[in-house]
Amino acid sequence: MHLADVALPVPLDRPFSYEIPPALAARAVPGARVVCRLGARRLVGVVLAVREGEPPRGVRPIDTVVDEIPSIPTDLLAFLRDLSSYYFAPIGQVVRLALPPMDRETEDASAEPELFQRRTGVRGPKPVAWVLATATGQTPRPLRGHASAILAHVRAMGAVPLPRLVASWPSARGAVKRLADSGLVTVEQRLAEPEPLFAETIERDTAPVLNAEQAEATRVLLAALREPVPATFLLHGVTGSGKTEVYLHAVAAARERQRGAIVLVPEIALTPQLVQRFRARFGDNVAVLHSALTPKERWTMWQRVRSGPVDVVVGARSALFAPVAKLGLIVVDEEHDPSFKQDEGVRYHARDMAILRAHRVGAIAVLGSATPSVESEQLVRAGKAKKLRLPSRARAQPMPLVEIVDLRRVPAGPTGDKRLSLPLVRAMAGALEAGEQVILFLNRRGFAPAVRCEACGEALMCPSCSVALTHHKVQGLVVRCHYCDFEEKLPSACPKCKQVNLALEGIGTEKLEDSLRLVFPKARIARLDRDVASGKRIEEVLARVRAREVDILVGTQMVTKGHDLPHVTVVGVVNADAALFMPDFRASERAFQLLVQVAGRAGRGDRPGKVLVQTYAPEHPSIQFGCQHDVAGFLDRELLDRKELGYPPFSRAALVRVEGPDESAARAGCALLAEVARRAAVERTTVVAGPSAAPLPRLRNRFRFRVMVRSVDRGHLRRVLTAVDQARGQLPRELIVVLDIDPVHLL
Ligand SMILES: [Zn+2]
Ligand SMILES: [Zn+2]
Structure with missing residues (x-):
């Protein structure tokens, strides 16, 4: 009997056996989605393997096969099985990472192919009426309404879809009918052009000439792409060194060899420029997968990747599972970013798994960063990855000058608050006077990170978490838990001792913004953190900064990501210590990376940049190495520490x-x-x-x-x-x- 091992969306970590009815044998192949009964339920599963064998007792047949071609190609399926085993994650949950987004949700009795289609609105191409100019040389009789304009347009274009005419001239249907009656145009039904992947079009660019360092890195990658063996590269390029251009060249080279590419970025909304550059270079061959897409858009993108015409995928960590055929290259940009680790469900690390997926199909993996992770550096030292270097900025700008502001010694600025210290305020004033921009980085959102009773010393705590509530002023004087989103009105008295003596402690981005308005009343200030911005809104804020409609940008980690903002000359790190003392063996590494990344936002245009790092611990190695942009020095020391303590990557x-x-x-x-x-x-x-x-x-x-x-x-x-x-x-x-x-x- 023909049997299928099927992964079902249940927490049990084993496949289930089903009989394959002869009529379904051609389509019930590994990677195909099938509808199966489990108890009283009907579930959508994925065929993992097909075999001949004695049927187990009570075996049931597969009900239907959903896919014409399997949703998951065989090489991707094999990779998913490895991933499931490595992370002790149920295979039924792991295969869902690779399924088209809409279909992942359908796991109940209503799961039928027709329903997928209705839900996703994808029904294959529909015919559309096209209006064609005829070869009649006749001079048309005087035409009514917009008919003459429409005729001129059709003659100019040769053929135009009727809906497009209607979009320009609402009366076009009637006019076209009259033109057709007079023999001036003909109408025929044609299959519709596929809908464009993106609402707005983007101008194509051509590859620029690379500088010597970029050219050398590209040469090595191209040579590796010609080999059928997998390889891993760590592209260490300082901030502003032009890593993206190296990625673009490598992707182009892979495509020339008919091989696809996946480019992973930490958070797509924070990298609109990178996405634009991929689209400008590769046009409609790029799919961009991100959470702001509608399910239908995601489905369309996924479908085009699976069926072949699109062979470059740019996206956040889940794009690792895109069904790119003949994968030749996986790029992990900002590979040090902790967001590549998924923190719920299947807890995979997209960087580690990118190396594995590339390895399985003989592709190359390129991990890029200005601040390589300790893990990736150790791969290089252990001979498992090759390092490529871009040691200078692409446009030959110098690295920004970093100055440590010792908060133990320095006087407070005009607000009386040390966190807006005199040196910081002076540097900002200088930049603003020169018409330049400033970024201030503070790793706390909200107004005040804690509210404490001055009578009994208790802080306001979240009722469901062991977390102090953060005070938010802008959204109506509330306190909020940043872990579970609990929110209530700021109480007027201490809930414990009932005294009216609550004090706000610490500073968040909201308060920083308020203080800046006092110090720089004329400056245009914008804030970028999770309270003001998600998805499209982030792009809007960044676009305003780029258009110089903003003088000071205040924000959390969001401002440290790879933005290229050429008019920023001063960057202030308001409290460099916040990241240093986390209960985590990676705290030093994280603090160092944040420092170097945020410093890298300064001086990317024609004028040199200046960075002020405020700290109570100026002698801390993360701060010292960070201020000297000394990545190699930091990695040497950190690897030594980790080795002594037996921490990863040494265990x-x-x-x-x-x-x-x-x-x-x-x-x-x-x-x-x-x-x-x-x-x-x-x-x-x-x-x-x-x-x-x-x-x-x-x-x-x-x-x-x-x-x-x-x-x-x-x-x-x-x-x-x-x-x-x-x-x-x-x-x-x-x-x-x-x-x-x-x-x-x-x-
Ligand atoms: Zn109290
Ligand atoms: Zn909470």
Whole structure:
């Protein structure tokens, strides 16, 4: 009997067997979506494998096959199976990462092919009436209304779709009928042109001449593309060195060899310029996948990639799963960015998995950054990746001058607040007078990060999380939890001691903006953080900065990303210490990267840039190396520290977290898994730490405990995790167990 192993969207980590009826055999192939019964439900699954064999007892047939051609090509399917196994993630959830977006949602009894079509509105091309000019030399009789203008237009174009005429001349239908009656035009039904992928068109550009360093990096990548073997490259280019142009050349070279490319960026809304440049170079061959698309737009993009005409995909981490055929190249831009790690569901790291996917199909992976991650640097040192360097800025601008402002010594500025220190205010004033722009970076949004009672010392806390509430002024004097979005009116008195003595603590971007309005009343100030901007709004703010309608841009990490804003000459880091003292072994690395990235926004035009870094810890290595743009020095030191402490990349780590509504039950559950891990960790290579309360001990009313497992040996770590994975079933049902392999966000 023909049997199919099918991945179904259920948490059970195993495929289910179904019989393939002979009529469906041609289409029920690996990668195809099928509708199957599981108990009383009908679910959409994906065929993983097809085999001959004895049917298991009670085997049921596949109901229908959804796809004409399999949704997931075979090489992508094999990669997904590897990913599922590496992360201990159920295959049924993993395959959904690669399915077209609309269809992922249909996992119930209503899942029928016709329904997919109705939901997505995709029904194949529909015929459209085209108006064609005829060869009659006749001079037309006097024509009524817009008929003569329409006729002139049709004669000029040769043929025009009727809807386009109607868009310009609402009365076009009648006019065309009269013109056709007079034999001046003919009308015929043609299949519609495919809808354009993008609403607005963009002017095409041509590849510029590369500088010597770009040319050398490109030469190495092109040589690697000619080889059938996989390879990984770390493209280390300083901020403003022109990495994007190297990517563009590599993608063009891959396409010349009929191979597709995927370009991953941390957050697409923050990189509108990069997307524009890909579209300008490759036109309609580029699909851009991002969360602001409508489901239908996403579906259309996905469909065109799967069926072939589009072979370049630009998108955030989930674009890693785009069904690009004959993949030749994967670029991970800003590879150090922590947002490449998915933090819920299937907890994969898009950078690590990009290397794996490229490896499986003999493609090359290019990881680009001005501040390479410690992990990628170690790949180079271990001989698993080659480093390419762009050590100078593309337009020969000097790196910006960085000045440390020691907050222990420096006088406060005009507002009396040290965080707007005198040196910072003076530098800003100088830039503004010269008609230049300023960026201020502060890693806290809201008005005040905490509200504390001066009588009893208690801070206002979120009722469901162990997190202080942030005061937001702009949206009507509220306090809000940044983790669960709880919000309430700012109380007038302390909820604990009832005294009317609440004080605002600290400074967020909102307050910074307020203070700046006092100091620079004439300046045009814009703010960029998650409270004011998402998706299109981010692009708008950046466009206003670029059009010089903004003098001072205040913002969170959003301002540190790769924006190229040529008139920014002064960058202020309001509080460089915020990132330094996080409970995370990557805190130093993160602080260093933020510093170098935000400094890189300064002086990208003709005038040199200046960066002021305010800190209470000026001697901290992250600040020292950051201020000297000394990436190599920082990496040397950080790798040494990590090696001594046995942290990644010198070991592999996994986090086991147990969450539940009852504190002691969650602790007990975590203790049980810790015990299981210890028993399985027989080799001395493996360290099991915990159980302990998570750095964020309560979130959304769930108590959180964790165990960290580390091992220098991947196989040993795997054995421990397998034991934990099998034991999780013994825990009470209300406990959630999270297995996070190579964790990045340790909260
Ligand atoms: Zn109080
Ligand atoms: Zn909360």
